[in-house]
Amino acid sequence: MDKVLIIDDDPKLLKMLERTLTYEGLTVITASNGLEALPLVSSELPDLIILDWLMPKMDGLTFLEKLRDFGNKTMTLMLTARDAVENRVLGLESGADDYLVKPFAPSELVARVHAMLRRVQKEPENQPVAYGGISLDPTTREVLVSGKQIDLTVTEFDLLHLLLRHPRQVLERQQILNEVWGYDFYGNDNVLEVYIGYLRKKLRKGDLDQLIQTVRGVGYVMKEGK
Amino acid sequence: MDKVLIIDDDPKLLKMLERTLTYEGLTVITASNGLEALPLVSSELPDLIILDWLMPKMDGLTFLEKLRDFGNKTMTLMLTARDAVENRVLGLESGADDYLVKPFAPSELVARVHAMLRRVQKEPENQPVAYGGISLDPTTREVLVSGKQIDLTVTEFDLLHLLLRHPRQVLERQQILNEVWGYDFYGNDNVLEVYIGYLRKKLRKGDLDQLIQTVRGVGYVMKEGK
């Protein structure tokens, strides 16, 4: 079961968060400030840390810096009362993996938490995958198209890997963006088309570019025929 | 049909909300405070609860705490007066799934309510469905008619999916428009006929176009025979 550490100095809010996430079937541990939380991280090894930006003793930012200094890579979700864009930047730069502006609907929190945990859970996908003449080995990062080896950049690789792991299954644009570019991707999602384009061009080397099919209005599928 | 419980101590507002949502085709039950509402939750099993934050006897916040303490997970929409400071944490502390700041436009309320209800309903809809020679798989988006595969656009797909999920059940025009085109569809509802036409034409490929039957003055059904 997934374990979440929540750090917030407001007891009511803490209670609320705890209850909400416990309903969701998560194991919840709490702390009221960063100082108190630090030892819990190493003893409890949570899968996700939710923390407030503003806290006494040790605020969210400082906590994150300390955490990262220790080389800890646990996923973190930052809560912030301010909604300025600069905070988003700050929050992310400080090492938070996502952030949420207060006030937010609990359902939104739950959605984010699940999205993040899903991402964490993703087992070390190290198994080679293959489909329709394309094979990809995550450990060596080698990709063969009709026997020929092709070179892919990281993003291209991740995208192809995702498609190959779900052959014949239509993946929605948002789903792909979430998986490859990270949950909560804001930018112009035309990147996806651009990368599909790159991939097709490279797959053309083995005449397999038609394997990536567009499903207009939905997303893309890796499948033969049609 | 979706059932909504509205809890508010202001009779005028209550009346207004009731009328608005009833007009939207929802079943509405009301209570003027939390104390009164609590038993209704277990007897009526509403799909959604709309409640005011400030109420006599038992306010919204307390009501929600009680509700959650009982382990009840019904969706809740909190109404609140505008107040800069309180709003910061309201969403969170209330434990509501969504909130709306007064004053609000009825259309906004309606939009939220429908969005929430759709969320409640729409969870498990990636199971393949089949009826009378037609099969549809939401994950691959493949549709087979008498064994032959046909290509559908998003709208066609959604419409067919809806019909297949309710075989032999007459779906009203408005109901279909709500599901497929969204609750806020005002356009010329001739689109529905047009799309039924498209679908029938494509189903004709497997000689199953007569499966979509017109129920004059009401809507359409997916059923064999006649």
Next chain:
DNA sequence: CCCCATGTTCACAGGATTTTAACAGTAAAA
């Protein structure tokens, strides 16, 4: 500091899909 590789954004053409509108057809009501 500049260059290069990678990643992201922009603009826009060409197509596919969706909507509108007009009218023909058909069942029910008068």
Next chain:
DNA sequence: TTTTACTGTTAAAATCCTGTGAACATGGGG
């Protein structure tokens, strides 16, 4: 039978979506 209310069919118009080349941004290495 006539009238009316709905429904089906088409085609054109409006809109939306995707692919593409090129510009722009970033960061690491030389």
